[in-house]
Amino acid sequence: MFAGQADDLGPSDQIRHYLRELARLNVESRPETAALMDAAMRHGDPLRGPALETDLTKTVEHGQQIGELERHVDAAVAGRLLAAGYFATVLRWVHDDPAPFDLAEQLDDMASLVLHGLVIAPAAARSREG
Amino acid sequence: MFAGQADDLGPSDQIRHYLRELARLNVESRPETAALMDAAMRHGDPLRGPALETDLTKTVEHGQQIGELERHVDAAVAGRLLAAGYFATVLRWVHDDPAPFDLAEQLDDMASLVLHGLVIAPAAARSREG
Numbered sequence: 001m002f003a004g005q006a007d008d009l010g011p012s013d014q015i016r017h018y019l020r021e022l023a024r025l026n027v028e029s030r031p032e033t034a035a036l037m038d039a040a041m042r043h044g045d046p047l048r049g050p051a052l053e054t055d056l057t058k059t060v061e062h063g064q065q066i067g068e069l070e071r072h073v074d075a076a077v078a079g080r081l082l083a084a085g086y087f088a089t090v091l092r093w094v095h096d097d098p099a100p101f102d103l104a105e106q107l108d109d110m111a112s113l114v115l116h117g118l119v120i121a122p123a124a125a126r127s128r129e130g
Numbered sequence: 131m132f133a134g135q136a137d138d139l140g141p142s143d144q145i146r147h148y149l150r151e152l153a154r155l156n157v158e159s160r161p162e163t164a165a166l167m168d169a170a171m172r173h174g175d176p177l178r179g180p181a182l183e184t185d186l187t188k189t190v191e192h193g194q195q196i197g198e199l200e201r202h203v204d205a206a207v208a209g210r211l212l213a214a215g216y217f218a219t220v221l222r223w224v225h226d227d228p229a230p231f232d233l234a235e236q237l238d239d240m241a242s243l244v245l246h247g248l249v250i251a252p253a254a255a256r257s258r259e260g
Contacts, residue, residue, distance in 0.1 A: 012249060060248065069248045077239045078248055084218035085211045092210070109207045117247025118190065118199045118208055119142060 011063025015056065016111050019086060022052075023104035026090055034094040037087075053083040078114065085110045141193025145186065146241050149216060152182075153234035156220055164224040167217075183213040208244065215240045 009017055026033045057079025063069035089110060093103045139147055156163045187209025193199035219240060223233045 063248070068250060070246075070250055073243055073248055074236075074239055077236060078243055080218050080222070081211070081215045081240055081243060084214040088210050088214035106204075106207060109204055110211055113203055113208055113211060113247075114243065115247055115249045116200075117243075117245055118193070118203055119245045120198060120200055121251055 011059055011066070011068050012111075012115050014059050014063075015082065015115070016108055018055065018059070019082075019107040019111055020104055022086065023107050026093070027103055030094065030099070033090065037091055037094050052086065053079045055079075056082045082111070082114055085114070141189055141196070141198050142241075142245050144189050144193075145212065145245070146238055148185065148189065149212075149237040149241055150234055152216065153237050156223070157233055160224065160229070163220065167221055167224050170217075182216060183209045185209075186212045212241070212244055215244070 057075050060069060060073070060075040060078045060082075064071045064073075064075060086107060089103065089106050093099050093101065093106070187205050190199060190203070190205040190208045190212075194201045194203075194205060216237065219233065219236050223229050223231065223236070
């Protein structure tokens with residue numbers, strides 16, 4: 001969806017960029033986002049909606065092909081997790097008024113978690129971003 | 131919920147154990163799982179339901195306290211992501227008949243992803259599980 005703007009970015013930054021653009025749209029149109037999320041929940045769509053998940057899965061596959069992302073990870077699992085994390089975060093964000101947190105920031109934290117993981121890496125690997 | 135059985139496990143294995151027990155219940159009662167998921171989606175609950183998210187957040191906090199999980203990660207973001215990943219996976223699994231994948235296996239893949247991340251770690255860190 002935003003791939004055109006992000007072609008020069010690596011896969012990690014593409015994922016962050018994608019989520020940041022979605023957050024910008026959500027923040028700019030919070031009432032519409034709330035209505036959309038309510039409708040999506042009533043129709044049972046948000047976690048089955050393929051567009052976001054498909055885009056994110058393709059970004060992960062590309063990152064695997066160019067050797068920047070782990071090849072042993074199932075790209076579909078990663079795409080589904082990122083899309084589910086996005087929807088869960090937006091749902092929480094629209095549910096409370098005023099917004100309980102900065103949406104773009106929480107989505108970026110979520111992306112960092114999926115990119116770098118929870119487990120403390122061996123000391124030699126601590127050069128990765130904190 | 132299953133913490134009693136998992137007290138002797140490290141936080142990573144506690145998370146896996148927790149998801150595996152949920153998968154076992156879902157697989158043993160697939161029709162009931164489908165009905166529950168449908169009802170939850172209609173009521174807009176699944177991503178707001180606090181029980182699973184709260185349990186997973188506490189497990190992450192404990193792992194941070196004992197120095198096994200990254201302290202800079204927001205435990206609430208991690209708990210929400212794991213719970214959202216669980217619900218998204220179960221939704222996909224109940225939606226297709228026959229089940230499109232092994233539920234416990236996909237949940238374990240999802241847990242591995244959140245625990246270890248997508249980005250390829252420096253070579254020195256490759257001692258972590260592949």
